[in-house]
Amino acid sequence: MKPLYVVIVAAILGLALGGGMSWARFSHSPPLALTRPVDVTATGKQPQVLVDDESFDFGRVERDKTVRHVFRFTNAGDAVLTLKAGVTTCTKCTISELAKPRVEPGETVDVEVEYTANNSKPQIRQIAPILTNDPKRPRVELSISGTVTGRYRLVPEEVVLSKVSANETKTTEVKIYALLDDSVRVVGHEFMAPESARFFEMQSEPIPADQLSETDAKSGCRVRLTLKPGLPLGMIQQTIRLDLQLGEATEKVSVEVPIEGIIDSDVSIVGPGWEQQLSRLSFPAVSSAKGATRKLFILLRGDRRHEVTIKTGKVDPSWLKVTLGEPSELKGSGDGGVTQVPLTIEIPPGMPPVNHLGTDQGKYAEVVLETTHPQVSEIRMNLRFVIEQ
């Protein structure tokens, strides 16, 4: 019988070796640890994890408070179920505690998930994974949700003015909602960047109760910020510190609101192929037979934008067709206004092959638009294209 044992052992070893080599050839990583059965008996018994409800909504959670929820795990299998806390999506704020990591068949245990609302994000959308030895469910993801609330809430938390004319007065507002107090007032403020502070103004007023009905606030305050003309072109980098009195509290609460934006020229162009910094309009290769058209918009900003007129000036080569459309007010979001003037530049069909790529072989074509704006008397556009046969 001994030779038979040798053959069997050799066969087993050979299969194992071959299998191992194949595995090594195709997989450089270890097998998936989470699916590796543990405590599974030779008789084929297996654990089976069941969870009553894998998600829980905490609703409103006050900032810096800790809330907990117990999830119930049952072993519906016939082997011991092991549980292990995985890495949560927020290691600072979410903790899962396993009171009993081994669960006997038929047994139910509690898994407590704790959340501390110290994350800056208002929405709670976290996952606490529990790793198991159930071969069919190696990972159970406990999902918690909710909304973090404090004593007050700012909408928006930062002010972005996007693009503002240097000659424009722009206003915007920040709403302060008190969630626990019957009143909120701004009792002091400071624009913290001194070099631009004089261009800003702040006014505040209570929000009437009837305007709070769709919010979760008990009281509110509207802060109106005004940016006056005169800031130099470029980025706005300002922060306002607001000192708040909430309810009857004697201690004030200070909050900082960043204010960002760009001070830009009163006249600009947007549209496909237009590069603002280079004042250049590029066309893809133009077929002589078909020609090509670009549709752009001239944007006028500032308090006197309606008084500005634009007409076509120099056009080189003269066969370029330049059309200015009727001005209209852009119905954009937020405060301030923009007038848009459609601008169409056409390379008519039938023009001979030519190079206007802005190189030694051919300079840019040029379109000049003349305006009545006191600071921007003309708009020069370099046109980059080549006409092919």
Next chain:
Amino acid sequence: MTTTFSHAPRGFLSLLAVCALASTACNRADVSSETASPSARPSTALAPTDLAAADGEALDRDVVHSVLAASAAANDESDESDAADRGVQTVAYNEPLKEKFDPVAENGKFFEGWKKPKLAIVISGRQDGYLEPCGCAGLYQQKGGMSRRHSLIKQLQAQGWPVAAVDVGGLVRRFGKQAEIQFAISADALKLMGYGAVGFGPSDLRLSAGEIVAAVAGADPKDSLFVSANVDLFGLTPKFRILEAGGMRIGVTSVLGKEYQEQINNAEVAIQPAAESLRTVLPELKDCDVRILLAHATLDETKALAKQFPAFDLVVTSDGHEIPPAEPEKLGAKTRLIEAPPQATYVTVVGFYDNPKPSMRFQRVALDSRFPDSPEMKEIMTTYQRQLEQLGWDGLGLRNAPHPRTNRADKLSGQFASAASCKECHPTAWGIWSKTKHAHATETLTKLDPPRQFDAECVSCHATGWNPSEFYPYTSGFHSLEKTPLLAGNSCDNCHGPGAAHVAAEKGRNSAKRTAEREALKLTVAFARDNVCAKCHDHDNSPEFTGKDPATGKDNFDVKYWPKVEHKGKK
């Protein structure tokens, strides 16, 4: 915490030194000196079977392997040549593992049991400006990034799967020139990855409309990837797009929800109510096999829209969990809710089958370190960093601002001293600091490929004298290695406060001033941890900073971080 550190230094003399907390925020720093052979990288260590199906028409291992190998080889080649050019040791995008980390064990296998679908749709969103994971806590254990996403798409395509890709938008999260560049770069990357439709997030629409249009419409508006039913940019963006892949017609539209609309104050962008706009767009999608709504909206509003417009097969929300559910929630009779998590750390792949039913399968894919670098995306990142370098801080619109501690009556107040100045009186503390990763935090950026020392979002935590969370320099803060070499690294002033006035006072005869300046620079451990260190060691960049140490059950800060930088005594 207080008990553990009851022995911690209290006085100024013991505290004026480096509060250089934490090394894992700068794991890359040490990787350069600990670099193993290129073969140790996750990109080459990745197991084809990790992505491949376990049975059925499994993904072709050789094809996957060849894609991975080609990618890894390309990376190796460029790493070596660039490194040789600059005379520095290169840190790869996917750095070698410092410790055993198995992304497959961590995040599971993908596409197990999947047969080749008739169509696979890759769904992403909320990049939030994270063109790549920051890497501060070790790239191998962070998720997300355009590079990995592109590799996933290429791997699926390499299997012969018809792939379409859509994104719910939210490419950037900040405002300003750098965000505009990020937006344009991201739009280029999405085109290159083969995306067919992209929505808008609120931060996208707060940018200058000219820049958005340049990126969105490009040379020809008809090629615009960006769609929106209710956002209008001069009529240059379509309200919907119909994609064709795998013999199927996929109708895609997007909306910006009410709450996000309120965050936009941009006169150049016109926005209509979401539901009203969808009513006019939906009939245009009636002949499509699959209808997708990309909803950059709160979860509640997304669900309300899904209920109001049940014709959509897939509704994607930007207000998802940090890990999207493995099995998307069912809304109504047929709609599935796909969640796009913050920073695009995960994508969801939806496979469509004629038979057997159900006709859709879902795979949540963690964009972890099993996915190799994409050479094309690396090229885009290089272009991005070069643009930042060419613009400089001025070109990015970054102005030096006074440090909050500035006393305007004292011209040295709020000015930075540098570690070299501190060393004169505090050599022991300087010695401890000089052995931490904080000491060469700026150098870390120069060794990356591409280098990141011109990126304000990196420099703000990797040099001295910047606002770490708002990404701008303080007056007299670090400018460049050439102009302000002494302010390289994350040095004393960053934790204790600007020290120039203190240095001057120590050399003067005014004892009251001397005492006042010493007091001003005192720093308690508790204050440092919560108000100083956490500015850089935040959830994104240092996720374990205040987590529990698995071995001891104690706070990681106590066990792992503080001991590395602790220093006592006057010297």
